[in-house]
Amino acid sequence: MKPPFARPVSSSGDAAEEPRRPRVFEPAQAVALPESIEPITDIEAPLDDAARPPRLLGWVGRVAWIAGGILVSLALGLAAERLIAELFAAQPWLGWVGLGVLAVLVIALLVIIVREVASLLRLRALDQLRHAAIAALASDRNKDGAAITRELLEIYARRPDVARPRDELESNARHVFDGAEHVRLGERLLMAPLDTRARALTAASARRVALVTAVSPRALIDIAFVIFESVRLGGDIARLYGARPGFIGTWRLIGAILAHLAVTGGLVLTDGVVEQLVGQGLAAKLSARLGEGVVNGLMTVRVGIAAMRVVRPLPFEVVKQPMVKDFIPELANVLNAEKK
Amino acid sequence: MPQAPTTITDEIGIALGNLADAAVAPFTPTLRLGVTGLSRAGKTIFITALIHNLLTGGRLPGFAALTEGRFIGARLAEHPDAGIPRFAYEQHLAALTGKEPHWPESTRKISQLRLTLKFQSKRWVSGMFGPTVLNLDIVDYPGEWLLDLPLLSLSFAEWSAQALKRAALPHSKTEAAAFMSEIQQTDSSKEATDVDAERLAAAFTDYLRRSREDGRALSTLPPGRFLLPGDLDGSPALTFAPLPPPVGPVRSSSLYAMLERRYEAYKAIVVRPFFRDHFARLDRQVVLVDTLRALNAGPAAVADLETALTDILSCFRQGDNNPITRLVARRIDRILFAATKADHIHSSSHDRLEAVMNRLVADAARKARFAGAETRSMAIAAIRATRESVIEDGGEKHEVIVGTPQAGEVLDGKTYDGKTEIALFPGDLPEHPDALFEADSLREGGRPVALNFLRFQPPQRLEKNAEGNVVLPHIRFDRALDYLIGDWLR
Numbered sequence: 001m002k003p004p005f006a007r008p009v010s011s012s013g014d015a016a017e018e019p020r021r022p023r024v025f026e027p028a029q030a031v032a033l034p035e036s037i038e039p040i041t042d043i044e045a046p047l048d049d050a051a052r053p054p055r056l057l058g059w060v061g062r063v064a065w066i067a068g069g070i071l072v073s074l075a076l077g078l079a080a081e082r083l084i085a086e087l088f089a090a091q092p093w094l095g096w097v098g099l100g101v102l103a104v105l106v107i108a109l110l111v112i113i114v115r116e117v118a119s120l121l122r123l124r125a126l127d128q129l130r131h132a133a134i135a136a137l138a139s140d141r142n143k144d145g146a147a148i149t150r151e152l153l154e155i156y157a158r159r160p161d162v163a164r165p166r167d168e169l170e171s172n173a174r175h176v177f178d179g180a181e182h183v184r185l186g187e188r189l190l191m192a193p194l195d196t197r198a199r200a201l202t203a204a205s206a207r208r209v210a211l212v213t214a215v216s217p218r219a220l221i222d223i224a225f226v227i228f229e230s231v232r233l234g235g236d237i238a239r240l241y242g243a244r245p246g247f248i249g250t251w252r253l254i255g256a257i258l259a260h261l262a263v264t265g266g267l268v269l270t271d272g273v274v275e276q277l278v279g280q281g282l283a284a285k286l287s288a289r290l291g292e293g294v295v296n297g298l299m300t301v302r303v304g305i306a307a308m309r310v311v312r313p314l315p316f317e318v319v320k321q322p323m324v325k326d327f328i329p330e331l332a333n334v335l336n337a338e339k340k
Numbered sequence: 341m342p343q344a345p346t347t348i349t350d351e352i353g354i355a356l357g358n359l360a361d362a363a364v365a366p367f368t369p370t371l372r373l374g375v376t377g378l379s380r381a382g383k384t385i386f387i388t389a390l391i392h393n394l395l396t397g398g399r400l401p402g403f404a405a406l407t408e409g410r411f412i413g414a415r416l417a418e419h420p421d422a423g424i425p426r427f428a429y430e431q432h433l434a435a436l437t438g439k440e441p442h443w444p445e446s447t448r449k450i451s452q453l454r455l456t457l458k459f460q461s462k463r464w465v466s467g468m469f470g471p472t473v474l475n476l477d478i479v480d481y482p483g484e485w486l487l488d489l490p491l492l493s494l495s496f497a498e499w500s501a502q503a504l505k506r507a508a509l510p511h512s513k514t515e516a517a518a519f520m521s522e523i524q525q526t527d528s529s530k531e532a533t534d535v536d537a538e539r540l541a542a543a544f545t546d547y548l549r550r551s552r553e554d555g556r557a558l559s560t561l562p563p564g565r566f567l568l569p570g571d572l573d574g575s576p577a578l579t580f581a582p583l584p585p586p587v588g589p590v591r592s593s594s595l596y597a598m599l600e601r602r603y604e605a606y607k608a609i610v611v612r613p614f615f616r617d618h619f620a621r622l623d624r625q626v627v628l629v630d631t632l633r634a635l636n637a638g639p640a641a642v643a644d645l646e647t648a649l650t651d652i653l654s655c656f657r658q659g660d661n662n663p664i665t666r667l668v669a670r671r672i673d674r675i676l677f678a679a680t681k682a683d684h685i686h687s688s689s690h691d692r693l694e695a696v697m698n699r700l701v702a703d704a705a706r707k708a709r710f711a712g713a714e715t716r717s718m719a720i721a722a723i724r725a726t727r728e729s730v731i732e733d734g735g736e737k738h739e740v741i742v743g744t745p746q747a748g749e750v751l752d753g754k755t756y757d758g759k760t761e762i763a764l765f766p767g768d769l770p771e772h773p774d775a776l777f778e779a780d781s782l783r784e785g786g787r788p789v790a791l792n793f794l795r796f797q798p799p800q801r802l803e804k805n806a807e808g809n810v811v812l813p814h815i816r817f818d819r820a821l822d823y824l825i826g827d828w829l830r
Contacts, residue, residue: 020736020738020765020767020768021767022751022752022764022765022766022767022791022792023733023738023764023765024751024752024754024762024763024764024765025731025733025738025740025762025763025764025765026762026763027729027742027761027762027763029731029733029763142687172399172401173401175399175401175813175814176401176402177687177690177815177816178816178819181401181402181816181819184402185401185402185407188404188407188408189407192408318404
């Protein structure tokens with residue numbers, strides 16, 4: 001049988017730290033406050049709202065892709081090599097010209113690749129910034145908020161159109177003591193003017209779509225136009241908020257917008273009802289084509305809103321997110337213009 | 341059974357006043373902001389900073405109406421109540437921004453001010469008719485008077501019992517000794533004479549004054565007018581003292597009965613009008629708590645402050661408003677608990693300061709929330725007197741504040757002259773606020789918590805904005821303002 005015993009358990013970590021006593025120093029000893037703002041780029045992206053789809057191919061697929069890629073590269077390299085060699089065989093000066101053109105092609109391709117990568121990184125940075133801003137709103141820690149303000153200032157550092165709000169943000173942020181307040185300030189000062197312009201872009205695009213749908217003779221034409229306008233609008237809004245989507249970037253962006261539309265499509269039921277009423281009811285009574293025009297216009301509005309939500313570097317916290325119904329007066333103007 | 345704080349007549353008056361307000365509300369609504377705080381909590385500074393910031397459109401990044409560009413401006417307006425002095429905003433500002441900046445004198449009388457705010461509303465109904473106007477009424481008063489409010493629901497016997505019990509506590513023994521011996525020599529049931537009443541009142545006042553000077557047990561010492569009598573000095577309503585109840589029935593000619601009548605008269609003449617005219621019809625309330633001063637004075641003062649705040653706040657009418665009852669019965673629907681003088685510690689400790697204050701006002705906040713009011717707590721400084729820095733000493737980083745302590749402040753045996761600038765590390769606030777509420781000494785994890793907060797001179801060099809107005813530095817004042825009046829400026 002074991003005897004009973006008592007042993008001190010090592011006390012928890014916080015008790016080990018001695019509370020520090022008050023002290024006085026010479027002010028001259030005080031060092032300048034070090035820049036203690038940590039970059040937020042290494043913050044792990046929080047979990048997505050939607051579950052990720054399972055990988056279809058797994059590592060086998062990756063091996064297949066890589067092997068295929070190597071083969072294609074080899075084929076291209078060989079073709080280029082042969083082409084140059086044949087050119088040299090035909091005429092030496094022709095060979096030199098071919099070589100030069102090839103070099104130009106390679107350099108151009110490299111530049112394009114660098115730009116694409118930069119644009120993808122930019123899109124990712126905006127996305128990360130938004131996640132970090134959501135986290136800062138929740139934690140309210142000054143350090144998180146200051147990092148977001150700094151990142152925002154960096155993103156818009158070379159934009160002359162927001163120079164004034166940027167200055168204001170820079171001078172005011174020094175007097176802010178809470179993380180959430182940093183985010184709100186950034187949204188009020190920097191995002192609000194951009195939001196207004198994004199709204200204007202969306203409204204203009206929706207008007208164009210409505211008009212083209214109303215007058216176009218073929219359904220195929222309006223579908224093509226809707227797609228064209230949507231892509232253009234997405235790119236415009238992304239550029240407005242500081243992303244510079246290239247070719248792949250645009251694809252990514254469109255994918256994100258579509259995914260966003262798919263997720264929120266069912267959620268904005270109230271807006272959907274408005275659409276139904278306006279599209280099927282009132283406008284349809286005037287003319288079937290007009291009704292379709294309005295519906296297509298509203299679809300474009302949705303694309304615009306989704307694009308804003310995808311590329312805006314801060315979440316909608318103090319500024320109201322635009323709703324589809326806010327744009328109905330704009331579209332009604334088109335209808336009125338039509339009637340005249 | 342606690343007494344109602346007001347009479348039926350008062351209630352009718354209050355309801356009529358509210359109706360009159362409701363009648364003009366569609367044109368120019370009035371928002372009554374109750375700035376509540378015990379003496380030296382920073383009421384005058386808060387109000388001065390509020391007026392100055394709104395008048396000059398100061399640096400308030402967190403104040404939505406201003407940042408969104410909808411706030412057009414403010415001006416000082418005539419207060420409809422002509423019987424009360426105007427808040428001496430200009431003098432207070434001059435004291436703060438003059439050649440030798442100093443904090444304004446402590447408030448000795450009541451004063452009020454009306455500020456008219458003009459803004460562009462976001463709502464389409466109000467926004468259609470151009471800019472909207474809102475009146476903001478603010479009252480400043482000596483914090484001591486606030487201690488009287490709990491008396492409204494106490495009878496003489498209850499109050500006497502409380503006051504005598506407090507005087508007998510060990511930490512007030514020295515101050516109360518003279519008064520207690522007077523009480524013991526006095527027979528409550530003897531024939532009433534003015535001489536006895538005056539003698540007792542003098543001894544009681546002396547005890548109150550001495551315990552306030554001591555600075556430890558300032559908070560729970562009503563009646564407040566004994567310390568700041570104003571015009572009523574020497575009147576019968578101010579000549580009474582707590583008495584133990586006599587044995588047997590109370591004769592109407594006894595000393596006890598006389599003092600009881602005077603106590604009731606004090607309530608009727610002094611306390612009830614003060615409450616009725618200034619606190620019964622508030623819309624918003626900010627409770628300023630000088631947490632750091634109580635921490636400096638020790639656990640007894642902290643406990644004292646907690647009781648005082650809970651008692652005082654239970655007098656206010658808190659709860660949610662609905663448009664119909666609002667016509668006759670206004671309630672405070674938002675309360676901000678603000679730990680003032682947050683500039684006396686480094687911003688990395690602000691959350692701990694907030695935690696301590698939350699613990700202090702926990703009861704009061706719970707009651708208010710139960711009644712339906714919204715509450716929030718913040719560590720603020722209406723005027724920031726220090727700046728922050730970091731000092732490395734022996735490999736250890738100290739977050740310090742740099743400022744000029746007021747003349748007469750003492751730390752480690754050194755007395756400051758009010759001119760030298762120092763970098764102060766005021767000690768770590770405990771992680772768990774409960775450590776500060778334990779009975780004998782400030783301890784955390786068995787070790788004493790060493791804290792010492794010095795009072796600082798106001799900022800000596802102030803920035804000016806483009807219009808030449810002084811910009812008052814602050815901590816979270818914008819956020820406090822946004823919480824208190826922001827939703828009326830939508």
